[in-house]
Amino acid sequence: xxxxxxxxxxxxxxxxxxxxxxxxxxxxxxxxxxxxxxxxxxxxxxxxxxxxxxxxxxxxxxxxxxxxxxxxxxxxxxxxxxxxxxxxxxxxxxxxxxxxxxxxxxxxxxxxxxxxxxxxxxxxxxxxxxxxxxxxxxxxxxxxxxxxxxxxxxxxxxxxxxxxxxxxxxxxxxxxxxxxxxxxxxxxxxxxxxxxxxxxxxxxxxxxxxxxxxxxxxxxxxxxxxxxxxxxxxxxxxxxxxxxxxxxxxxxxxxxxxxxxxxxxxxxxxxxxxxxxxxxxxxxxxxxxxxxxxxxxxxxxxxxxxxxxxxxxxxxxxxxxxxxxxxxxxxxxxxxxxxxxxxxxxxxxxxxxxxxxxxxxxxxxxxxxxxxxxxxxxxxxxxxxxxxxxxxxxxxxxxxxxxxxxxxxxxxxxxxxxxxxxxxxxxxxxxxxxxxxxxxxxxxxxxxxxxxxxxxxxxxxxxxx
Amino acid sequence: xxxxxxxxxxxxxxxxxxxxxxxxxxxxxxxxxxxxxxxxxxxxxxxxxxxxxxxxxxxxxxxxxxxxxxxxxxxxxxxxxxxxxxxxxxxxxxxxxxxxxxxxxxxxxxxxxxxxxxxxxxxxxxxxxxxxxxxxxxxxxxxxxxxxxxxxxxxxxxxxxxxxxxxxxxxxxxxxxxxxxxxxxxxxxxxxxxxxxxxxxxxxxxxxxxxxxxxxxxxxxxxxxxxxxxxxxxxxxxxxxxxxxxxxxxxxxxxxxxxxxxxxxxxxxxxxxxxxxxxxxxxxxxxxxxxxxxxxxxxxxxxxxxxxxxxxx
Numbered sequence: 049x050x051x052x053x054x055x056x057x058x059x060x061x062x063x064x065x066x067x068x069x070x071x072x073x074x075x076x077x078x079x080x081x082x083x084x085x086x087x088x089x090x091x092x093x094x095x096x097x098x099x100x101x102x103x104x105x106x107x108x109x110x111x112x113x114x115x116x117x118x119x120x121x122x123x124x125x126x127x128x129x130x131x132x133x134x135x136x137x138x139x140x141x142x143x144x145x146x147x148x149x150x151x152x153x154x155x156x157x158x159x160x161x162x163x164x165x166x167x168x169x170x171x172x173x174x175x176x177x178x179x180x181x182x183x184x185x186x187x188x189x190x191x192x193x194x195x196x197x198x199x200x201x202x203x204x205x206x207x208x209x210x211x212x213x214x215x216x217x218x219x220x221x222x223x224x225x226x227x228x229x230x231x232x233x234x235x236x237x238x239x240x241x242x243x244x245x246x247x248x249x250x251x252x253x254x255x256x257x258x259x260x261x262x263x264x265x266x267x268x269x270x271x272x273x274x275x276x277x278x279x280x281x282x283x284x285x286x287x288x289x290x291x292x293x294x295x296x297x298x299x300x301x302x303x304x305x306x307x308x309x310x311x312x313x314x315x316x317x318x319x320x321x322x323x324x325x326x327x328x329x330x331x332x333x334x335x336x337x338x339x340x341x342x343x344x345x346x347x348x349x350x351x352x353x354x355x356x357x358x359x360x361x362x363x364x365x366x367x368x369x370x371x372x373x374x375x376x377x378x379x380x381x382x383x384x385x386x387x388x389x390x391x392x393x394x395x396x397x398x399x400x401x402x403x404x405x406x407x408x409x410x411x412x413x414x415x416x417x418x419x420x421x422x423x424x425x426x427x428x429x430x431x432x433x434x435x436x437x438x439x440x441x442x443x444x445x446x447x448x449x450x451x452x453x454x455x456x457x458x459x460x461x462x463x464x465x466x467x468x469x470x471x472x473x474x475x476x477x478x479x480x481x482x483x484x485x486x487x488x489x490x491x492x493x494x495x496x497x498x499x500x501x502x503x504x505x506x507x508x509x510x511x512x513x
Numbered sequence: 514x515x516x517x518x519x520x521x522x523x524x525x526x527x528x529x530x531x532x533x534x535x536x537x538x539x540x541x542x543x544x545x546x547x548x549x550x551x552x553x554x555x556x557x558x559x560x561x562x563x564x565x566x567x568x569x570x571x572x573x574x575x576x577x578x579x580x581x582x583x584x585x586x587x588x589x590x591x592x593x594x595x596x597x598x599x600x601x602x603x604x605x606x607x608x609x610x611x612x613x614x615x616x617x618x619x620x621x622x623x624x625x626x627x628x629x630x631x632x633x634x635x636x637x638x639x640x641x642x643x644x645x646x647x648x649x650x651x652x653x654x655x656x657x658x659x660x661x662x663x664x665x666x667x668x669x670x671x672x673x674x675x676x677x678x679x680x681x682x683x684x685x686x687x688x689x690x691x692x693x694x695x696x697x698x699x700x701x702x703x704x705x706x707x708x709x710x711x712x713x714x715x716x717x718x719x720x721x722x723x724x725x726x727x728x729x730x731x732x733x734x735x736x737x738x739x740x741x742x743x744x745x746x747x748x749x750x751x752x753x754x755x756x757x758x759x760x761x762x763x764x765x766x767x768x769x770x771x772x773x774x775x776x777x778x779x780x781x782x783x784x785x786x787x788x789x790x791x792x793x794x795x796x797x798x799x800x801x802x803x804x805x806x807x808x809x810x811x812x813x814x815x816x817x818x819x820x821x822x823x824x825x826x
Contacts (some may be wrong), residue, residue, distance in 0.1 A: 264611045277614040287518050299516040301670060301824045302772050 116512035125377030135371035164351030174474035188395035195260030230481035236278035242473035255308035291334030523678035532601035533655035617665035684757035778819035
């Protein structure tokens, strides 16, 4: 493959290793990896589709490598972006300066279904909203990254980042000794520090932090267990908590215990049936009252989703300039809003060159990759866009970089994206070096979602010597 | 620990124990019907194990008549019956998965593997030829699970709650099987010494793995009141009510001290325990074995509720 595809210098040792290692050994290692994942129980749950309700995400044994210099560039860009997103969230729930200054249309924020009126003028601890952010990126060239999507609500996938590394270290210890790779195993500890930093009662030396899960039927339940276990905190469901006089308690075998910080993995709408969806059995009645009284901290903050809404995405570069007075380091993918007449006309004419997505969809469902689609599929999408334009956005396809991947036909280039995890506490911003690399295993495919045949890779950030 | 976690562990062991008990009941019935000459007597066996498993109601909702095939299916694999062996395994696995982090790998694998194997069973495994294999498999899985619990779990409150569930379930099961058969333990002039009696007494003993134990302890022929004594009052018999209550008061005492509060459940357990500790089988039989057993079953339900109220909710 070295002959056909240019190899970046930090991949040189990987290439040598691939050339020296017989394919059947790689195949054996791939099978071993699968057994390891099954045994550890790292599955994601797919209920209601028949077949095995607990599936494995395919794991590629060839790591994705990021050079020290590129990581330094990237992490600076991530920190900048996360700070701007946080400043925006604080602003829209308080003074709304960015709207007053005319940088973003008011109705886009105030009539947005992710805008949470209950959060207005509420002062959250440390003024932090997105304590954990997952920023989805693609690389198109040297120091050239585009952000596909910001995730400021309940980003998942960090357990894959950590377990992929564990499995790689077990399978290929020699490969690790050949490289100098930045460690990521400290992530849960840093996460716990971040959560401790926002505890509302400064007098309590050891605040009680819990992870609130929707329960065992959630597709990310494995990750919830994993993180709670690694941090040594209780994994609670809604009914385990109750609120008394605006203070949150959990029910334990020793009686009620006061809770200081909730790392929640359930959506805003379900968090408190008294404030939001009354039919929610996942949440805790009265939680918003306790939150508003300042007796409990919630991460990520309620209403943080306003910053990662797909229609707000277009304005993130503007936020960077407005709040930080800096030029954005990471780029936005040019995005056409089908609700806008000019944009729509362009999209309808060039649909075979564009990626069309549902404005609120996720998981790679309901999406059209123009250059790969048939004429009929394009026509079908055009009809849908005309019918409900507000539900669609479109973006040009990027010339994504590829990385070597072990597939049925041997080692071949495949498209990847990257989701680094950025932690923001009262004590500053910390980023685990690396992230979750998702790979489109089908040849030529640009879709990396696990529900659409995507897999994961261990992500290495090299340490400069 | 979270009350819900304690509750999940408490029920995890209860369900694994119940699965084994139901399998033992079916085994007993198969044995009895294959030996008894009268067809009518055979049908009674199937009815009485429905009673002993507490599945009478759910069975008659679906079936009008009792047949061996239908009862076995209902008790072994009917998912609409929460006490069927496969339902028990499924619920246990769900509880285990929720508490995955407080279980050792060995325990989790025992529970998880059981569920995976249960999913592989086909109609062929439930024919009269195949069913013995499923019953043996059930007992083996339950034994493996208990072995993993006792050899790999940390001795802390999680373990104590798991054990508490096990012994409460076991005491209840032993009382039920005795109660269903109490009439065969009572002397009736025309049947005493008959072949049928002998077969039935042996079956009761076998259903709780006590046939050999009886002979080791009493060194004499089967006597109904001694069987009752063995299964109610003898502390060395692991499935006797006495042995289960011994474990339970020990566990409740530990929990009360560790968690800093005792309640009605400790008092009630103490009361039940002394009844057995200082009881005599002659008195029990004279006052009515059936009454004694139904009182015990009722009390153990109340005890379960009190434990739940004190620690599990």
